[in-house]
Amino acid sequence: MDIKVDGATAFAATGGRAFDPSLPVTVFVHGAAFDHTVWKLQARYFAWNGGSVLAVDLPGHGRSEGPPRPTIPAMADWLVALMDAAEVGEANLVGHSMGALVAMDAAARHGTRVRKLALLGAAPAIPVNDLLLGRSAEDDHHALELLTGWGYGRRAHYGVHKMPGIWMTGGGLRTLERAAPGVLHNDLVATNAYEGGEAAAATVACPTLVLIGARDLMTPAKRGHALAGMLPHSTTVVIPQAGHIMLDEEPDATLDALKDFLID
């Protein structure tokens, strides 16, 4: 659905059902240069099983207007503004990679708005490889290829998607290609520059799930465990064999972890 946020039209997918803020709301936040479609299966589950869903497109991503926000805190503020516009008082926040930093920052600074927090492919800080940053600055397609190659775990390069007939890395690459010029670089710079992770983690008051891909090359498992150790109320789930994009690589394991944690 379209929502006006800060004067621009923002888009949030609702999992195939009309949004109802009176139900338990779960807000999904995608990673760098991705969009709401990365949550297709998980979003549908929460929308059709007693809850309501906002799988957002961050500004300048997917179907949302406006320039991409330049910092993680600015993205987090936009996320809370979107919740205001959608008349959502309190929600579960689920974020992946850059989106996990956004969700964590929002939970740290707007604690009353977050019921539970789930962080996928997250770490206290996510330094970005210099080659990837450089190629993204030039809007070089190679940046997307690097992100696909490192983002998907080794096993995912054989495919075997849970959705029959879907070629996993091909789908990931095409989703990234849909981002407008400059969006990936904006996101990588924002992610690379974010230094507030440790302080934010220590401030998060709500229960938090840290979901780790055991074969994650971009936020290695040990960094995920380190983040869990900084969070006051954390639960950790490790998905064996999964890489950084575990929500696509292992959609069922991801969903199981999310529903076990988020649904009381």
Add this chain to the structure above:
Amino acid sequence: MADPLAFKRDTLSLHAGQKPDPTTGARAVPIYQTTSYVFDDTEQAASLFNLERAGHIYTRISNPTVAVLEERVAALEGGVGAVCTASGQAALHLAVATLMDAGAHIVSSASIYGGSHNLFTHTLPRFGIETSFVHPRDTEGFRQAIRAETRLVFGETLGNPGLEIMDMPAVAAIAHEAGIPLMIDSTFATPCLFRPIEHGCDIVMHSATKFLGGHGVAIGGVIVDAGILDWEASGKFPTLTEPYLGYHGIDFAEEFGPAAFIARARAEGLRDFGACMSPTNAFHILQGVESLPVRMARHVENARKIVAFLDGHDAVSWVSYPELPSHPDHERAQILLPQGSGAIFCFGVKGGREAGRAFIEAVELLSHLANVGDAKSLVIHPASTTHQQMDAAALEAAGVGEDMVRLSIGLEDAEDLIADLERGLRAAARAAKGR
């Protein structure tokens, strides 16, 4: 794709879409010869039916063996996903039915497989879908033929039977300016010789019966979704961008993004039209795909030797093969098909229809039948078989003459093939003198 961890083509041919069977450790892809799949519990069953979880429900919609082939072809073509079908014709129909409704219009190359031509000309009009044909070399003709209601531009990598090579990047750009997809039947080229998606194509189809399977034992088809066209921005494809009441109001473009087309093709097309591939056929075709790069190299190597033999032979009036300087698309072939222009080509037998008949009846090693892309070499007379439904004008438009013989060169020793062809040409020459 320069993904640093991506496997190369030859590796994908063997491994894409498969892990050793987790239960038995079987290295080969098992044939999951089952119609249906046991649910874990009622919640999982409900989630599967509502696309909250992914998995197999019923083999008409998906099957583990077929899914390996689908992923493998999608990987080789560089797409986001694929759907296998009962035949190549089922693949073409599935794509058309997924994209458009009655009242729509198709712009197609005039030089296409006779069965596809028949579908467009005689069958789809019964369902309210009209087709305009354009010569594949008439790039601007494609633009001029597009109407407000056009929903697809269609062609073949190597036209049938003249091996015309359209200016695919230019035709793709014309289609995209109109907000519609370019679909390419790449059966003759396979992803080993040409990857249409890299040249602007949005949907690739194959008759998997041909080179992909490669051994003439299984009928099948496949469509691959490039995942590039923005259906929402186009605004011409409500089947992909509007809620579908047949599936709980799902909006495929909104929920599946770049995989919208292929998701609808499966969720609606296989479910409702039902032209699925059998697991056993998928297994047979997978055996072919595993050796596809090696076989295609040999097919092309043999074809080049045969072309060299025929070109200039006293009993041969012409040879049409894009690697020959005499072919009108020779330059384009060098640019688009540097790995080879395939192993299917035509030549003319001096003496017309009777000489052609004598040739076909005299060859022994080459099999006279209505197929191409087999490991064994094949021969046919298109005007009396594959294109016999077309009237004289359509035959002329498609470049099919009465003296035309089509060869599909296999993997035999080229010297044996040349000896067999020489036998046929001697018979043709005798027939020509006896006229």
